[in-house]
Amino acid sequence: MSAQAPGAWARWVGLLSAREAPHSLAAFRVGVGLCLWHAFGSPLITGTWSLIWVDVDHGGYRPLGGGWLVSALGGPTPAVIGGLLGLGLLLGLNLVVGFASRLSAFAALQVFLAITNLNGHTGGSYDALIPNLLWLLTLADSGAGASVDAWLRARWASPPTTPVRVSAWPRYLVIGQLLTMYCSSGLQKVGASWIPGGDLSALYYILQQPTWQRFDMRWAGHIFPLTQLATLATWLFEVGAPALILVLWWRRTRARPGRLRALANRLRLRDAFVLFGLGLHIGIMSLMEVGPFSTASMACYACLLHPEEWAALLRRLRPSRGPIPA
Amino acid sequence: MPDAHPPRAAAPPRAFARAWPHLRALLISLHVLAVILGALPAPSGGMKRGAWRDPTVQDEFAAWRGRLAAVGLDVDAQTFEDELWAFATRFMAARAVVLKPFGPYYRHFGTLQTWRMFVAPHRYPARLHIDIYENGHWVNVYEEQNPGPDWKQGLLEQDRFRSALFRYSWASYERSYRQFAAWIAKAAAVDYPEASAVRLRWFKYKTLPPAQAAAGVEPTGSFIMTHVVPTHPDETGAVTPPATAAEPADAPVEAP
Numbered sequence: 001m002s003a004q005a006p007g008a009w010a011r012w013v014g015l016l017s018a019r020e021a022p023h024s025l026a027a028f029r030v031g032v033g034l035c036l037w038h039a040f041g042s043p044l045i046t047g048t049w050s051l052i053w054v055d056v057d058h059g060g061y062r063p064l065g066g067g068w069l070v071s072a073l074g075g076p077t078p079a080v081i082g083g084l085l086g087l088g089l090l091l092g093l094n095l096v097v098g099f100a101s102r103l104s105a106f107a108a109l110q111v112f113l114a115i116t117n118l119n120g121h122t123g124g125s126y127d128a129l130i131p132n133l134l135w136l137l138t139l140a141d142s143g144a145g146a147s148v149d150a151w152l153r154a155r156w157a158s159p160p161t162t163p164v165r166v167s168a169w170p171r172y173l174v175i176g177q178l179l180t181m182y183c184s185s186g187l188q189k190v191g192a193s194w195i196p197g198g199d200l201s202a203l204y205y206i207l208q209q210p211t212w213q214r215f216d217m218r219w220a221g222h223i224f225p226l227t228q229l230a231t232l233a234t235w236l237f238e239v240g241a242p243a244l245i246l247v248l249w250w251r252r253t254r255a256r257p258g259r260l261r262a263l264a265n266r267l268r269l270r271d272a273f274v275l276f277g278l279g280l281h282i283g284i285m286s287l288m289e290v291g292p293f294s295t296a297s298m299a300c301y302a303c304l305l306h307p308e309e310w311a312a313l314l315r316r317l318r319p320s321r322g323p324i325p326a
Numbered sequence: 327m328p329d330a331h332p333p334r335a336a337a338p339p340r341a342f343a344r345a346w347p348h349l350r351a352l353l354i355s356l357h358v359l360a361v362i363l364g365a366l367p368a369p370s371g372g373m374k375r376g377a378w379r380d381p382t383v384q385d386e387f388a389a390w391r392g393r394l395a396a397v398g399l400d401v402d403a404q405t406f407e408d409e410l411w412a413f414a415t416r417f418m419a420a421r422a423v424v425l426k427p428f429g430p431y432y433r434h435f436g437t438l439q440t441w442r443m444f445v446a447p448h449r450y451p452a453r454l455h456i457d458i459y460e461n462g463h464w465v466n467v468y469e470e471q472n473p474g475p476d477w478k479q480g481l482l483e484q485d486r487f488r489s490a491l492f493r494y495s496w497a498s499y500e501r502s503y504r505q506f507a508a509w510i511a512k513a514a515a516v517d518y519p520e521a522s523a524v525r526l527r528w529f530k531y532k533t534l535p536p537a538q539a540a541a542g543v544e545p546t547g548s549f550i551m552t553h554v555v556p557t558h559p560d561e562t563g564a565v566t567p568p569a570t571a572a573e574p575a576d577a578p579v580e581a582p
Contacts, residue, residue, distance in 0.1 A: 047480070122490045132439075176358065197393070208533045289485045
């Protein structure tokens, strides 16, 4: 058995063989499904979809190519793009309720890539983040908890199934993806106004950019020192994000000795990271219009809570209903 | 469940079951490697030398030259840019070689890692203005982020099109900007049938520093990239608008 073999590889294999309850993955799946509604629904409601994703010959403003899927369906016409957007919304609903979850995630991934790759001028980093999350939902047993899939599985299973356990590695990969995104973004914030030692005015000036602001932000001039503090905190948070891996390891091995481990657990650094990160994204959502970037990022936070923590949270919300079903 | 007498047919699945954790760990490792390599910082969006002339970029270069000078590394502006360009070009070429094996995985499974977000604030932003030429004078029907003239505002300020608007105020996107202007002219012909032309232009200004913004100072700037498109190009006898008569293009003006 691999767990008995010594060495780093065996430990790596052992870590990736761990299994756990499906609650975290279920919450993540619901979050990504809602995010798809945001990503596909907003251009539909405003009508922007027919401007940006339809070829100039059919009412759009640019000549567009099209990947294999759009080409196979007949090109970027209103009927094809409208149909794909409708399908995308349906697949998002599937993810929320957990119906044919892995298949829906993979189909949503292909639909998302097919649509958003049409016009490279009209996207943001969420066009990279959302497909990554859909791919991880495809790899994971993402329909194992809080889903129609789980309900059907339990109904048809004979003999009755034992409590559902899923592989833990997809949750690790979601966390890894989130931290990679933060760190990479932080390292690329090379403007002199971002990096400590400068005037830390980056956030103030970004909030003044008409492209991204939700409303006139000149009032930020009155709280400039606060924006400087936020600039520094954001940069440190992003660049230092990979340190969370160590913090999570210390949480997992809390019984072991070590002053730093004990201190990190006493300071509840994981909780501090979650609170700061969620605050950052809520702040971005409130002040800036950057599409579903924050909703997609916040969906990943579901995986920062261990399934047992989700179970405890749900028990607290509905104490009289007994154990949490998968 | 232990089996004292396993049937022969069960042997291959058992061998696979033993190998699977290792194979899975290998595949996950490759995924992690693809993610990390793809996410390594790269100046992909900045590889347009022409865009380096923008004042925002020039200000950044000046700030970094100042920092280098502070530690005894004096470099003149031209050398700094040339060296930076040469390094970035070499780096991007090497990066392309390293990432090539992962290309299909990035493209077909959505694992692309592009996290260049707010690399540096744009200190010389531009606001799009759209005017129509009607009854002998220009009428402003849209101004970016202004709740007043709000024609097509919901459409143009949806987050995806904000990304396009950001690009089209840069000269390197001139062609796409003109395509967008042609679309706007068609849309204006429907909503303003009396209009004979539509004018798109950008009010480019320097963002006010905090103290001036707090004091209520209005930014000054100039209109750039003015583009006039007839709304009924096939009709004869349409009123021809004065392309630059209303005000000299690119002349410094108060914030509208």
